[in-house]
Structures are given as C-alpha cells and as structure tokens.
Amino acid sequence: MARMKKANLRRKDGVWDALADSQQDKHRARAVPETPQTMSPTYRLAYTDDDFLCREELRPIRLQLELLKPEMVLAEHGIKSTVVLFGGARIPEPGGDAWAAKNETQRANLTAASVYYDEARKFARLCSEHAALSGYREFVVVTGGGPGVMEAGNRGAADVGAPSIGLNIVLPHEQAPNPYVTPDLSFNFHYFAIRKMHFLVRAKAVTVFPGGFGTMDELFETITLMQTGRMALVPLILFGEAFWRKIIDFQALADFGTIAPNDLDLVHFVETADEAWEIISRFYAKVDPLVDGIPLASGQR
Secondary structure (H helix, E strand, C coil): CCCCCCCCCECCCCCECCCCCHHHHHHHHHCCCCCCCCCCHHHCCHHHCHHHHCCHHHHHHHHHHHHHHHHHHHHHCCCCCEEEEECCCCCCCCCCCCCCCCCHHHHHHHHHCHHHHHHHHHHHHHHHHHHHCCCCCCCEEEECCCCCHHHHHHHHHHHCCCCCEEEEECCCCCCCCCCCCCHHHEEEECCHHHHHHHHHHCEEEEEECCCCHHHHHHHHHHHHHHHCCCCCCCCEEEECHHHHHHHCCHHHHHHHCCCCHHHHHHCEEECCHHHHHHHHHHHHHHCCCCCCCCCCCCCCC
8 A cells, every 4th residue: 555645644723633634635646647638627636626715605715814824824824913004105215206196185195194114113123112012913013015114114124123914915016025025924915804804803002194095994993893892992092183074074073973972082183103102002001902902992973
C-alpha cells in the first residue's frame, strides 16, 4: 500500500487528523494526465475551481470566506485589538502633488489638507509605540490600505518598526496597497460590508480624518452602530473640527429631533495626534475592557 506523504498528522490545534488534506489532493489532481475528461471544468476540484466559486449561487460562500480569511490570519498573528484610521485617499503628504485636484480650488484645499496626512502619520506612530508594549497585540493600526490618510497611517506604524493592517477593496482606481502596509497583513475584499466588519470588530478606537463619500460611509456606519447599541462606545474621534462642522451639521440633526441631544456626545473633535491619543489614554485609564467591559448605548430612539 502506498504511504501517504502528509507531513504532520496533527493539526495546528493539536488534534490528530489521519485524513489526507486538501492541499495534498490539490497537487495530486494537477498531476493527472490530460484527457478530454480531466480537462473538463466539471472535473476540477470544487475548491480550486475559480469559475465555480464565482457563480452567483456561491455568493453566501464567498461572503463567508471574506469573513474567515482575515479573521484567521489576524488571530494567527495574535492581534487582539486595533485602532482604526479612516480618511480621504486624495489627501497628499506635505509637499506632495494634489494629484486628485480637478481645478485650482480643489488643489488649494487638498494641499492645505496635507496637514492631516502629517497628523495621521504622527497618530499612527503614537498608537504603534503603545502597541509595542503588548508585543503588537493591542492597539494595532488598521487602515483601508490605500493612498492619502490611509498611507499616512501605515507609514506612521512603519516609522517605528511596527506592523499595521491594510484592508483594501477592489475598485477601478486608487486602491492598490500602499507600500507601508505589512505584507502579511495586507488583505483585499470584494464585499464592502465584510470589509467594514473587519474594520470594527477589533476596534478599541476609531479616528476619522477629512474625506469623501467612502469616509462618510465609514463614519456613519460606525456612529449608527454605536447609537443603536450594536457596538461598544469606544472613542470615536474626528480630526479637523472646522471641516466636519461645515460638512455635517450635527447640531441641526439634534435640533430637528432626528437624533437625541446626547447623541452629540458620541464624537470627539481634535486637531492633533496628541489630542487624539490623550482621549484614548484617558478613556482606557478609566475603563478596563477585560474587567469592566465597555458600555453600549441603550438603543432607545
């Protein structure tokens, strides 16, 4: 009887597993002679058949895979919590070209907004220096993995030799991974919904820098989950108070009655990285998530 060449009959969790594994059979299947039968798409192993996995009926499986893959990798790296940096892809670094500007007004505004690139980079350094105290298990920086503020966040972590996470998504433009994302923590998504779950599931703090529709989507997703009691009330920090108050009239929503007056307390406004880290530090000096837990909003409307 031919001997199986499975290298180790114990799985990572120590459980004995005598069955041939899927990697082994994947290689065996590739070695079969080419015949009309073996060349047919129907003969492909289902889990190696990209055309099959992309069928409309397989959407629930693809959703599950996008949820599982980053979760398993982050768990294998021992990452227990993160600090999220949301913000515009079009904001240049200081002295850089405002490449996204379509006119001189936009060029002037984006160039002035480069201050947020600097603050995002500084803030990520502060987070990463703190993450080092836990062996990079807590307060690990996570961004959308692209340019602009996202690049600044991953770059700030890289400045101090820290790992950082990038959650990219397939788009027609703008979303190639920036070079500062830790390669082993660089992910790519098809589903926006699953990507947003991974942003928030480990979040000990969420910071939002000026940005466009995508940043607004991420902000309102986060604040809605907090307001409705579906997410813990972690620090939610907006950089650039003048920008945010011009773009969103939070007080008008409260005055009109479509949000509660105390919903305004869900957000903090800051201008600098030091101010943001001070808010996070004060919060966790008062609250130990392992002992006290973190409160949820009542969800009452």
